[in-house]
Every structure is written in C-alpha cells, then in structure tokens.
Amino acid sequence: MTAAIRSEFRKFLSTRMWWILALGMFAYLAFIGLVMAFSFAQASSMSQQDLADAAESGTVLPLGVDAAKMAYSVTSPLGYVFPLIIGSLLFTNEFRHKTITPTLLVEPRRTLLVAAKLIVAAIFGLAIGLLATLGTVAGAAPILSLLGDGAYLGSGAVWELLGWSVVVMAIWTVLGVSIGGLLTNQVAAIIVIIGFTQFIEPIARVVASAVDWLEGIGAYLPGAAADAVLGTSFFGAMGEGDMLPRWAGALVLGIYIAVFAVGSRLITLRRDIG
Amino acid sequence: MAAPAAVTVDRLSKHFGQVKAVDDLSFAVRPGAVTGFLGPNGAGKTTTLRMLLGLMRPTSGRALIGDQSYTELRHPAQTVGATLEASSFHPGRSGLDHLRIYAPQVGVPDSRCHELLELVGLAEAKKRRVGGYSMGMRQRLALAYAMLGDPSVVILDEPANGLDPQGIVWLRQLLRAFADEGKTVLVSSHVLSEVQSTVDDVVIVAKGRLVHESSLAGLRDLTETTTEIVTPTPDRLRDLAQRRQWNIEDTQGALRIHGVDEATIGAAAFADGIELHRLADVGVGLEEVFLRLTGEPTQEVTA
Structure with missing residues (x-):
C-alpha cells in the first residue's frame, strides 16, 4: 500500500496541470477575498443611520470579526471547483493517456489502486486546501485591516474557520478523485464538475430554499454539506435554509465519496482495459 | 526433457459481441528462447496478451504465467515485464519520471531507472518531456519500463514498430541476451521479417485462431526451394x-x-x-509461407 501511495504521489507531482490549476485557484480566491473584504469594509465605514436602513430592508451587514469570518469563509463555497478538478485529474489522466495499462501491470489489484488514489488525494488535498485558504486570506486580510474593522488574524474563531476551510478543500479533492474514477473521460469530467458547481448546484440550492417541500433536501447537496463542515454558510448568511450539524455534513460528503469510489471500482475498473 | 512452459495459453477465447477476437487459442512458450507471436493486424495478438496480463477477462479458457494467472502473482512486475502500447505515456512527464512513477510499486530504487535509461540509450533525453519523443524513443522507454523489475518473462507487443534499422539490430541483440540468460521472451509482430532473425520459436495466429506453432526451423520446412x-x-x-x-x-x-x-x-x-x-x-520464402498460413493474399506484399 505504501508503494502504491508513493507511486500515486509521483504520478501527480510529475505533471504540470495541477499546479497551473492550483495557481489559478490561489489567484482567483485572493481576488474574491479582496472583493469581499472591500465590500465589508464599506459597511464598517457606513453611519449608524445607513446600517439601520440596510437592516430594515433585510440586509444585515457583518461588522468586526463577523465581517472577517465571512470574508475568510468564501474558499470552499466559491473555490470548490478547483480541488474537484485537480482531484479528478488523478484518475482521468490515467485513461486519457492510457497509462492505466502500465499502472495495472505493476499493480493488478484494482481496489488498491482506488484506495491509494483516495489517500493521496486526501493528503494532497490538505496542501491544496492550505494554498486556497492562504489565497483567500492574502486577498482579504490586508483590506480588512487597512479599510475595515481589522483582519482578526489573532482570533481563535477565525483560526478555527480557516482550519475547517483547509479540511473541506481536502474533502473536495478526494471527491474529485472518486468522480474522475467514475467519469474517466477527462473532458466530460471537467465539464460535469464545472457545470455542477457553477450552475446546477447554486440553482438547486436557491430552488430548494425557496420551495417549502424541498427545503430539507437542499442541506444534502454537496455544497451545503461542505458548508456544514465549514461551520458557516456563505450562501446561508445571505438568506438560505438550515444547515446540517458538522458531523452530518461530513457524513453526507463521505457518502458521496464512497458511492463514487465504489462505482469507480465496480464499474470503471471491472471493465476490460484495452 | 524440455523446460516447463513459462507462459501457457489454454483454450483461450475472447468474444466481443459476435466477434471472436480470440477463438479457442492454445500455445506454450518456453524459457531460454525468443518466441515470435505472429499474425496480421486484427488477428487477436494484443487481446491475447491483454488477457495473459490480467487486463482483460477471457470469455473462456485461461492464460498462465508459470502456473498462476497474472493477477495471482505475488510480485507481478518482478516476474513479468510487458509493454503493450508505445503510446501509454503522459506527454507532460519526462522519460525519467515515467519510470520513477512505477519504481516504488515494482520495488526498485530510482537508481534502477537511471541505469535502464542508460541501457536503452535515452540517458541524454531522460529529462525531456515524452511528448517530444520520437516513436523509436518511446519504444525504448517502453522497453525500459518492462525491464524495471528485471523480470524472468518479457512480453513485448510490436516492439520493433517505429525503430530505425540500428534500433532493430539493437533490439534483436537485447532479446537474444535475455533468452541466453534463461528469460522467457514473447514478442508479437505482424511482420515476420522483422523478427525472423531473432526468434527461435513461432506461434502464428490468424482470425483469433492458432494456425502454426513450431520452431523457426519447423516453419522453414514449409518453404520451397x-x-x-x-x-x-x-x-x-x-x-x-x-x-x-x-x-x-x-x-x-x-x-x-x-x-x-x-x-x-x-x-x-x-x-x-x-x-x-x-x-x-x-x-517460397518464410514470408510467403507466413502469408499463406495467415490467409493474406500474396499480392498485398508486393503492392
């Protein structure tokens, strides 16, 4: 198993796509963090009268540590497409470039291959998560401290949030691998991931929160489950349905991963390779 | 007494829907010799090799390495070294990385990767991305991959494809050296002349069926002066x-x-x-005998 994990690490690190995506992710989240921080900083400079007016019209603008936490919480809700795609590459590259053949020749045990990829994605995902979270903070913190109520980087609550943000991004990377295992066509996998994260899920979450009888279901969408693990919902704060408890959110994501991973083993890797 | 077979294909069949890609095929390959696995394109050679290597599930029959199936082998990559397609590379990886990613699972240190790249003549190009390699270089890299675990059984699918004449001579000497060390060497090709100065034995298939199995001398007996x-x-x-x-x-x-x-x-x-x-x-040379056996019209050769 350790040999399989070492091999998977080398496979990943010896290609360029992932770090191009990781750089893109860092830049994107730094930008989003900056924009968020800037808009909250505007709120902190508003007069009491303006804030009251805003509250009356239904918008509660966060202040102080709440503003910082909200700005720092965007990593997963807005950046999760990146770890999903990076994770999926771990599997789809093998099929796109037919390296699945030499891979299965050195290790014919296919269950072990899936397990090794999941483990490597988890470890690698932590690094991706760290980079992503760092990106958000790098964008948001300077603006918050210069123009807003402060960066609050000494706050325990902020550090807890940042820690969970890293964990959630790692979970997304693992989910990405299992999706890639099921959708082995690289282009198809990327299109489905982008389509789902940027289009289907956001709409589904809005619809689920708007339609009464769907309200319970919305919490089980992967993005909502990830918010539960993160402990705060960026979308929820803007007026959406109730979140699951953290453990339940983690369980829901775990079930998604398990279903796709078992699907990879029983569907993709049951087939003839040739 | 002959040495026990290192590779045994026993009543092996593979059907894809109505198509019988491999049809009740049986043959054995002995160690210490180079065996040519010959047949025209589409004869079922690669499918047979994929079943032998545990990548495809036979419709019926079995293919064994020694007395085990490939997936039962304890150290498959140290027992069998195989290349199936010279295109199984991530184009963004260097030649060296292509070997390094498999080294842990084969159970060899990275130094072995460098050694092999030296041996196959890719030492200069090992840091370059495989996407820029010529077909011949890819064949050499695939061969280095197959040799990583110093296996006793070497299975190569069309290894001469894309090699230049010097490359073919080099390959011939390498395969001969393997056989002389007592290794089992099975080499597929759709062109007899490519391997006829290398092989000791021939297994010829056409349309998924065995049409001839003998020593090369046995095949020569079918020629006419x-x-x-x-x-x-x-x-x-x-x-x-x-x-x-x-x-x-x-x-x-x-x-x-x-x-x-x-x-x-x-x-x-x-x-x-x-x-x-x-x-x-x-x-009637060997080539013509081969073409007769595999049922290809002779005109195609001269065309």
Missing part, C-alpha cells in the same frame, strides 16, 4: 535436368528448377561445363 538460372545454352541445361530428374520449367528468359538449391545446380553445371549467367534462389 526454387532456383532461377540464366544460361546462354538453355538446351544443355535442360539435358542436365533431364538426366538428374530435376523438375525444370521455362519462364521469361530464364529457367526455374524446383526443389534443388543453387549449390547443387551450380556444381552440376560446372561439371558439365555449362556457362551460367545467373543462379538465384527465388523460392
């Missing part, structure tokens, strides 16, 4: 042929004698003082 002679005095040669009861025929501007080699005819003509301007073996 025909000698073409040009002489200014054809009548005297016809006389000679009649006396010796040789089967002679007239062709355009030349005479042909079947079943008698050049040396015999040359010596007899010399003894009779017959002047010869041409004395050549134009018989």
Whole structure:
C-alpha cells in the first residue's frame, strides 16, 4: 500500500496541470477575498443611520470579526471547483493517456489502486486546501485591516474557520478523485464538475430554499454539506435554509465519496482495459 | 526433457459481441528462447496478451504465467515485464519520471531507472518531456519500463514498430541476451521479417485462431526451394535436368528448377561445363509461407 501511495504521489507531482490549476485557484480566491473584504469594509465605514436602513430592508451587514469570518469563509463555497478538478485529474489522466495499462501491470489489484488514489488525494488535498485558504486570506486580510474593522488574524474563531476551510478543500479533492474514477473521460469530467458547481448546484440550492417541500433536501447537496463542515454558510448568511450539524455534513460528503469510489471500482475498473 | 512452459495459453477465447477476437487459442512458450507471436493486424495478438496480463477477462479458457494467472502473482512486475502500447505515456512527464512513477510499486530504487535509461540509450533525453519523443524513443522507454523489475518473462507487443534499422539490430541483440540468460521472451509482430532473425520459436495466429506453432526451423520446412538460372545454352541445361530428374520449367528468359538449391545446380553445371549467367534462389520464402498460413493474399506484399 505504501508503494502504491508513493507511486500515486509521483504520478501527480510529475505533471504540470495541477499546479497551473492550483495557481489559478490561489489567484482567483485572493481576488474574491479582496472583493469581499472591500465590500465589508464599506459597511464598517457606513453611519449608524445607513446600517439601520440596510437592516430594515433585510440586509444585515457583518461588522468586526463577523465581517472577517465571512470574508475568510468564501474558499470552499466559491473555490470548490478547483480541488474537484485537480482531484479528478488523478484518475482521468490515467485513461486519457492510457497509462492505466502500465499502472495495472505493476499493480493488478484494482481496489488498491482506488484506495491509494483516495489517500493521496486526501493528503494532497490538505496542501491544496492550505494554498486556497492562504489565497483567500492574502486577498482579504490586508483590506480588512487597512479599510475595515481589522483582519482578526489573532482570533481563535477565525483560526478555527480557516482550519475547517483547509479540511473541506481536502474533502473536495478526494471527491474529485472518486468522480474522475467514475467519469474517466477527462473532458466530460471537467465539464460535469464545472457545470455542477457553477450552475446546477447554486440553482438547486436557491430552488430548494425557496420551495417549502424541498427545503430539507437542499442541506444534502454537496455544497451545503461542505458548508456544514465549514461551520458557516456563505450562501446561508445571505438568506438560505438550515444547515446540517458538522458531523452530518461530513457524513453526507463521505457518502458521496464512497458511492463514487465504489462505482469507480465496480464499474470503471471491472471493465476490460484495452 | 524440455523446460516447463513459462507462459501457457489454454483454450483461450475472447468474444466481443459476435466477434471472436480470440477463438479457442492454445500455445506454450518456453524459457531460454525468443518466441515470435505472429499474425496480421486484427488477428487477436494484443487481446491475447491483454488477457495473459490480467487486463482483460477471457470469455473462456485461461492464460498462465508459470502456473498462476497474472493477477495471482505475488510480485507481478518482478516476474513479468510487458509493454503493450508505445503510446501509454503522459506527454507532460519526462522519460525519467515515467519510470520513477512505477519504481516504488515494482520495488526498485530510482537508481534502477537511471541505469535502464542508460541501457536503452535515452540517458541524454531522460529529462525531456515524452511528448517530444520520437516513436523509436518511446519504444525504448517502453522497453525500459518492462525491464524495471528485471523480470524472468518479457512480453513485448510490436516492439520493433517505429525503430530505425540500428534500433532493430539493437533490439534483436537485447532479446537474444535475455533468452541466453534463461528469460522467457514473447514478442508479437505482424511482420515476420522483422523478427525472423531473432526468434527461435513461432506461434502464428490468424482470425483469433492458432494456425502454426513450431520452431523457426519447423516453419522453414514449409518453404520451397526454387532456383532461377540464366544460361546462354538453355538446351544443355535442360539435358542436365533431364538426366538428374530435376523438375525444370521455362519462364521469361530464364529457367526455374524446383526443389534443388543453387549449390547443387551450380556444381552440376560446372561439371558439365555449362556457362551460367545467373543462379538465384527465388523460392517460397518464410514470408510467403507466413502469408499463406495467415490467409493474406500474396499480392498485398508486393503492392
């Protein structure tokens, strides 16, 4: 198993796509963090009268540590497409470039291959998560401290949030691998991931929160489950349905991963390779 | 007594829907020899190798390495080294990385990767991305991959494809050295001439079925000797042929004698003082025998 994990690490690190995506992710989240921080900083400079007016019209603008936490919480809700795609590459590259053949020749045990990829994605995902979270903070913190109520980087609550943000991004990377295992066509996998994260899920979450009888279901969408693990919902704060408890959110994501991973083993890797 | 077979294919079949890609195929490959696995494209060679290597599930029958299936082997990559397609590379990886990613699972240190790249002549290019490699370089890299675990069974699918003439000579020497070390070498090809100076044994398939299995000498027995002679005095040669009861025929501007080699005819003509301007073996060569066995029309070769 350790040999399989070492091999998977080398496979990943010896290609360029992932770090191009990781750089893109860092830049994107730094930008989003900056924009968020800037808009909250505007709120902190508003007069009491303006804030009251805003509250009356239904918008509660966060202040102080709440503003910082909200700005720092965007990593997963807005950046999760990146770890999903990076994770999926771990599997789809093998099929796109037919390296699945030499891979299965050195290790014919296919269950072990899936397990090794999941483990490597988890470890690698932590690094991706760290980079992503760092990106958000790098964008948001300077603006918050210069123009807003402060960066609050000494706050325990902020550090807890940042820690969970890293964990959630790692979970997304693992989910990405299992999706890639099921959708082995690289282009198809990327299109489905982008389509789902940027289009289907956001709409589904809005619809689920708007339609009464769907309200319970919305919490089980992967993005909502990830918010539960993160402990705060960026979308929820803007007026959406109730979140699951953290453990339940983690369980829901775990079930998604398990279903796709078992699907990879029983569907993709049951087939003839040739 | 012959050494036990290192590779055994036993009543192996693979059907894709109605198509019988491999149809009740049985043969054995012995260690210490190079065996050519021959047949035209689409004869089922690669499918057979994929079943042998645990990548495809047979419809029926079995294929064994020693007495185990590939997936049962404890250290598959140290037992069998195989290349199936020279295109199984991530183009963004360097040649060295392509070997390094498998080294942990094969169970060899990174130094082995460097050694092998040296051996296959890619030491200079090892840091370059495989996407920029020529077909011949890819074949060499695939071969290095197969040799990572110093396996006792080497299975190569069309290894000569894309190799330049020097590359083919080099490959031949390498395969010979493997066999001399006692390794089992199974090499597939759709061109007999590519491997005929390398192989000891031949297994020939066509349309998924075995059509011939023997030593190369056994295949040679199926060839026919025909000698073409040009002489200014054809009548005297016809006389000679009649006396010796040789089967002679007239062709355009030349005479042909079947079943008698050049040396015999040359010596007899010399003894009779017959002047010869041409004395050549134009018989049914191995290639033609191969094409007959695999049912391909001969015209395709000359075309």
